[in-house]
Amino acid sequence: MGGRLIVIGGGGAGTAAATIAKRLDPSLRVSLFTEFEDIAYSPCGIPFVHGREIPRFEDLFLSTVDRYVAEGLDMRMETVVTEIDLDRRVITARNQHEGFDQLIVCTGFTWEKPSVPGANLEGLHYVKNIRKAMEFDKVLDTVKTVAVIGASPLGVEMAGNLGHRGLDVHFIDEGPWVLGEVLDPDSAEPVHESLRSRNVTLRLGTKVEAFIGDDRVRAVATSDGEIPCDIAIICLEKLPNTALAQAAGLEVGTTGGLIVDDHMRTKVPGVFAAGDAIEVPHGLTMLPIRGLTGSHAYAQGRTAAANAAGEDRVYDPVWIPWGLVGGDYTIGGFSIGETLATAMGIPYVVAKGVGVSRARYYPGATKTHVKLLAEPGTLKLIGGQLHGGEGVKERCDFLAFAAKRGATLEDLAWMENIYSPPIGALFEPIAIAAQNGLSELRQARKQAAREAVTV
Amino acid sequence: MSRLDIAKQRLRAHAEHHLRVAAMEELRARHPAGTTAPYHERGELFWRRVFVPMYRRVPWSVKERAMRTLRMTAASSGWTPPPRRPAEPWRPPAQAGTEASSRSSR
Numbered sequence: 001m002g003g004r005l006i007v008i009g010g011g012g013a014g015t016a017a018a019t020i021a022k023r024l025d026p027s028l029r030v031s032l033f034t035e036f037e038d039i040a041y042s043p044c045g046i047p048f049v050h051g052r053e054i055p056r057f058e059d060l061f062l063s064t065v066d067r068y069v070a071e072g073l074d075m076r077m078e079t080v081v082t083e084i085d086l087d088r089r090v091i092t093a094r095n096q097h098e099g100f101d102q103l104i105v106c107t108g109f110t111w112e113k114p115s116v117p118g119a120n121l122e123g124l125h126y127v128k129n130i131r132k133a134m135e136f137d138k139v140l141d142t143v144k145t146v147a148v149i150g151a152s153p154l155g156v157e158m159a160g161n162l163g164h165r166g167l168d169v170h171f172i173d174e175g176p177w178v179l180g181e182v183l184d185p186d187s188a189e190p191v192h193e194s195l196r197s198r199n200v201t202l203r204l205g206t207k208v209e210a211f212i213g214d215d216r217v218r219a220v221a222t223s224d225g226e227i228p229c230d231i232a233i234i235c236l237e238k239l240p241n242t243a244l245a246q247a248a249g250l251e252v253g254t255t256g257g258l259i260v261d262d263h264m265r266t267k268v269p270g271v272f273a274a275g276d277a278i279e280v281p282h283g284l285t286m287l288p289i290r291g292l293t294g295s296h297a298y299a300q301g302r303t304a305a306a307n308a309a310g311e312d313r314v315y316d317p318v319w320i321p322w323g324l325v326g327g328d329y330t331i332g333g334f335s336i337g338e339t340l341a342t343a344m345g346i347p348y349v350v351a352k353g354v355g356v357s358r359a360r361y362y363p364g365a366t367k368t369h370v371k372l373l374a375e376p377g378t379l380k381l382i383g384g385q386l387h388g389g390e391g392v393k394e395r396c397d398f399l400a401f402a403a404k405r406g407a408t409l410e411d412l413a414w415m416e417n418i419y420s421p422p423i424g425a426l427f428e429p430i431a432i433a434a435q436n437g438l439s440e441l442r443q444a445r446k447q448a449a450r451e452a453v454t455v
Numbered sequence: 456m457s458r459l460d461i462a463k464q465r466l467r468a469h470a471e472h473h474l475r476v477a478a479m480e481e482l483r484a485r486h487p488a489g490t491t492a493p494y495h496e497r498g499e500l501f502w503r504r505v506f507v508p509m510y511r512r513v514p515w516s517v518k519e520r521a522m523r524t525l526r527m528t529a530a531s532s533g534w535t536p537p538p539r540r541p542a543e544p545w546r547p548p549a550q551a552g553t554e555a556s557s558r559s560s561r
Contacts, residue, residue: 174494176479185479185486192489205491223494246456254467254527261533281529283536287522288529317529317536343471343478345515380539406539 002027004099005308006091008081008244009106010034011043012294013275016301017104017308018073024309031074033081033093038130039065044294046133047154050140051161057134084248086268102270102308105245105258106301109276109291112236114149118211123218123231127154143230144168147220149208151178153324155235156191160327162233163198170227171195172203172220178326184337184371187387194327203227238291240277255279257290262314264304272308274300283317283404284335284382285344292320321400323386323393330392334400336383341373348373348382351409351437355429357391359421366390370433372399372409379409379441386429395430409434473502474510 005028007018018032032039040063048054065075076093083092084105090097111126113119125136140146144167148159151173159171173180177188178195192202203224210221211232219228240257242250250266250273253259257279264272275297279288296318306313323332341348351372358365366389373383381403386392402412413435417428476493483490495503510518522528 176483176490176493180479180493181475185482185488185490189486189489205494207494252456252460252464253532254463256464259532262535265533279529281534281536285519285522286528286530286534286536288532317534339475339478339482342481343474345511345513345518347515404537404539 002029003101004029004031005102005104006030006098006100007032007104007106008084008091009108009275009277010036010039010077011106011108011275012297013108013277013301013304014104014106015040015068016298017106017272017274017305019068019071020302020305021104021309022072024306024311026072028309029074030072031076031098032068033076033079033091035078035080036129036131037078039063039068039075039077041130042294043128043130046127046130047157047161049133050137050158051164053161053164057130057137060130081244084244086248086250086271089270103272104264104301104304104308105250105266105271105273105277106275106297106304107241107244107277108297109238110241111234112239114208114211114234114236116208116210118213118217121211121213122216123213124211125231125233127158127233127235139231140165140167145170145229147172147227147229147232148235149173149220149232150235150237151175151180151204152235152237153179153322155233156195156326157324158233158235159200160195160198160325163195163200163327166199169198169200170203170220170229171200172206172208172222172227174205174207176205178202178204179331180339182322182333182337182340183331184339184385186371187331187333187337187369187385190329190387191326191331194329198327200327238276240279240290242277245273245277253279253288255288255290257288259288262316263307263312264300264315265307270308272304274304280315281317282335283319284346286317289318292318293322296320316404319400319404321393321396323396329387330389331385331387332392332396333385334383334396335403336373337371337385338373341383346382347376349376349379349437349441351433351440353429353433353436355427355432356425357389357429358423359419359425362421364390365425368392368395368429370395370429372412372430372433372437374409374437379438381407381409381412399430409437413438469502470506470510473499473507477503477507477511 007014018030022030041061045060049057079093081091081093090099146167147170149172159169163169177185207223211217212219219226251259258273260273260278264274279290282289303313303315319335321334353370355368356365368388371385418424419426479493
């Protein structure tokens with residue numbers, strides 16, 4: 001096929017897009033433009049270096065620029081693309097015009113900034129760039145009290161890790177529990193306990209009204225009073241970074257993300273987009289959503305690359321397996337939980353169960369709590385949440401896939417599972433939950449039948 | 456971005472926020488341990504007292520149909536959900552590549 005492919009963005013989607021496209025079609029001339037100095041590191045690991053779970057920032061790097069160059073990529077580091085001209089098929093960077101045959105836009109996200117007085121003070125920190133994180137880590141050595149704003153996944157990780165580092169952490173969010181957008185209260189409770197045990201003070205149901213200080217923040221004014229702090233870490237919403245693409249005329253949808261089809265194609269021929277800058281449909285509702293995980297961004301980048309290289313690769317609507325460690329506790333889920341189902345008005349039945357991650361007598365066994373949501377009638381899986389320790393992540397991955405393929409509670413109740421004392425118990429927690437759910441449904445039906453006869 | 460697009464985004468964001476807060480209140484009543492009341496902005500009574508109750512009164516099946524009709528789903532951008540039933544056996548792709556091709560005949 002050949003020609004020149006330009007990739008804008010050096011995050012998960014951009015890096016995947018550039019490398020996979022070159023691998024699939026070596027005749028492609030692939031150029032990757034990124035505004036940053038570094039590439040191929042794990043920004044998701046930054047909170048754990050701050051928390052001293054991981055000793056060095058250098059450990060987060062996966063590859064080097066030289067290695068990409070050796071693979072035949074034209075790497076344009078610290079080069080900001082300032083304009084895309086879709087008619088002439090050129091981009092502008094450093095006042096130079098560069099032509100392209102195909103383009104993949106992977107411009108990622110920016111953090112939502114609080115729209116309150118004092119949001120421009122010194123001492124407000126956003127987690128993204130590894131070099132800034134290295135500098136910020138030195139600042140953390142000089143402070144005692146930190147305000148973490150926003151109980152998002154990053155907020156939970158930062159609060160837990162900074163508590164682990166020995167700092168006094170005030171964790172502020174408007175929601176009634178952490179991760180309120182996705183998590184249900186029963187799954188949130190053990191996370192709260194674990195965060196408290198790490199010296200994190202939870203300030204939930206609390207609105208940030210201003211940041212107070214002369215040049216530098218010294219307190220956060222909230223609906224619940226003033227909270228002194230030495231620094232504030234902002235972990236609000238991830239917003240798609242689409243200004244460049246929009247200025248070029250690419251369309252955005254109702255989430256603010258770029259609209260693409262199931263091949264990651266925009267409406268302009270030869271122009272693709274992937275990663276945090278785009279919106280993709282939820283598998284259950286087909287409604288566009290955005291702000292997914294790094295692994296989603298990577299897979300979307302691969303999809304765009306395969307199609308740019310002449311293949312026919314479809315990216316499916318997402319069932320969003322997710323998981324993270326809140327304090328010392330693992331939580332996860334897929335698709336929707338009770339909070340989202342209730343918010344959207346989606347009818348569901350619940351199946352709950354508790355099992356163990358290994359044989360109960362084997363050292364290190366932890367309880368695994370499983371909650372499954374199923375469609376009434378068909379009992380097809382539509383969502384779920386898990387919490388506990390080991391094995392939560394793998395179960396969430398499996399359940400998302402099972403839901404995508406239409407598995408029912410009946411299927412899960414009779415699923416096969418590994419029994420090996422060090423790695424798996426006789427009774428699989430997912431099967432226990434599904435069996436409990438079916439049993440409750442049978443009882444409810446019998447009860448309803450009895451009542452009908454009585455009437 | 457047109458004013459209509461901006462309005463659509465704001466409408467969706469507002470609707471989602473208020474539906475989510477109402478759902479949190481409801482779930483919190485069932486699981487009171489360890490939770491607190493979500494913060495409520497002053498005002499915005501329309502969303503809390505009119506929109507949320509009205510939205511909840513409409514059955515999901517009707518809402519689903521309406522969303523499709525109003526082209527709010529990604530089907531209007533060329534997306535098709537894979538069937539949620541056991542798939543046909545895998546067959547090699549017509550054009551072999553380094554990466555296995557995916558469903559091409561959806």
